[in-house]
Amino acid sequence: AQSVAQPEDQVNVAEGNPLTVKCTYSVSGNPYLFWYVQYPNRGLQFLLKYITGDNLVKGSYGFEAEFNKSQTSFHLKKPSALVSDSALYFCAVRLAGYQKVTFGIGTKLQVIP
Amino acid sequence: GAGVSQSPRYKVAKRGQDVALRCDPISGHVSLFWYQQALGQGPEFLTYFQNEAQLDKSGLPSDRFFAERPEGSVSTLKIQRTQQEDSAVYLCASGGRGSGNTIYFGEGSWLTVV
Numbered sequence: 001a002q003s004v005a006q007p008e009d010q011v012n013v014a015e016g017n018p019l020t021v022k023c024t025y026s027v028s029g030n031p032y033l034f035w036y037v038q039y040p041n042r043g044l045q046f047l048l049k050y051i052t053g054d055n056l057v058k059g060s061y062g063f064e065a066e067f068n069k070s071q072t073s074f075h076l077k078k079p080s081a082l083v084s085d086s087a088l089y090f091c092a093v094r095l096a097g098y099q100k101v102t103f104g105i106g107t108k109l110q111v112i113p
Numbered sequence: 114g115a116g117v118s119q120s121p122r123y124k125v126a127k128r129g130q131d132v133a134l135r136c137d138p139i140s141g142h143v144s145l146f147w148y149q150q151a152l153g154q155g156p157e158f159l160t161y162f163q164n165e166a167q168l169d170k171s172g173l174p175s176d177r178f179f180a181e182r183p184e185g186s187v188s189t190l191k192i193q194r195t196q197q198e199d200s201a202v203y204l205c206a207s208g209g210r211g212s213g214n215t216i217y218f219g220e221g222s223w224l225t226v227v
Contacts, residue, residue: 032213043117043204043218044156051213090155097212099144100169103155 002027004091004104012110013081021076021107023091030096033074035065038088038106047089050074061085081111115139117219119205125225126195134190134222138207145188146216147180148204156204162188163210195226 003026013019025031032051036044048059050067058064065076074091091104118137126132138145143164148156149172158172164185173180177195182188192199202223208216 034215036218043220044206046215046217049215094212099146099161099163099212100158101146101216102158103148105155 002031002093002095002100002102004093004102006089006091006104006107008107010108010110012112014112015083016080019076019078019081019085019109019111021089021091021109023074023076023104024072025074025091025093026072027093027095032094032096033065033067034092034094034101035059035063035074035076036090036092036103038090040087044090047076081109083111083113085109086111117205117207117217119203119219119222121222122220123223123225125227128196128226129194130226131191131193132195132224134192134203134205134224136188136190136205136207136219138186138188138205139217142207142217143185143210144208144214144216145182146206146208147188147190148206149174150202150204150221152201159190159203192224195224197226200224200226 005024034049035047050057055067088106090106092101094101120135145162147159150156160180161169162182177193179191202221204221206216206218208214
């Protein structure tokens with residue numbers, strides 16, 4: 001079985017401040033990890049993924065995420081938040097060698113001007 | 114096409130009516146997924162195809178849900194005798210063969226059962 005936990009329903013951050021959206025995962029093997037963003041009434045847009053290699057991965061729109069195997073975490077970060085970053089963020093996990101991707105329940109990011 | 118295309122974008126069905134939702138994946142993508150997203154929730158896996166083969170349908174909630182991809186490209190998700198609890202966004206995604214590949218989502222089909 002595989003699962004994802006996003007412990008915060010909502011994260012509020014002031015524009016220009018750094019942001020972190022938390023994600024922990026559980027999987028019986030090597031994980032592939034993903035972050036997606038969803039704007040209102042839209043589908044999910046891919047931000048970044050960790051497959052192997054460097055634990056710090058960089059993605060679209062200045063976002064990055066750090067894979068921490070010992071803490072089974074894959075937190076999403078951005079050095080300086082923009083109002084336009086306000087959206088719903090989903091973390092997802094896939095067991096290496098398998099196809100099914102399991103998503104968390106999402107975290108609403110609110111960037112305050 | 115450039116992205117995953119889904120139709121209709123919005124569907125209102127009367128309870129008991131059958132509905133069909135279409136997904137046109139990114140050209141060349143062998144993997145195709147259907148997810149269900151209820152209001153305020155994350156996407157829940159329904160089913161997965163590799164080409165025309167339905168390799169995993171463990172997430173289909175009942176035998177009223179049926180998916181097909183007969184020629185390994187376009188897929189249809191059919192819901193028979195719709196019920197109010199079927200109201201959700203149905204998301205289609207496609208990707209390459211390997212599990213390291215990213216899956217890309219369409220805009221979704223919003224189903225409301227009244």
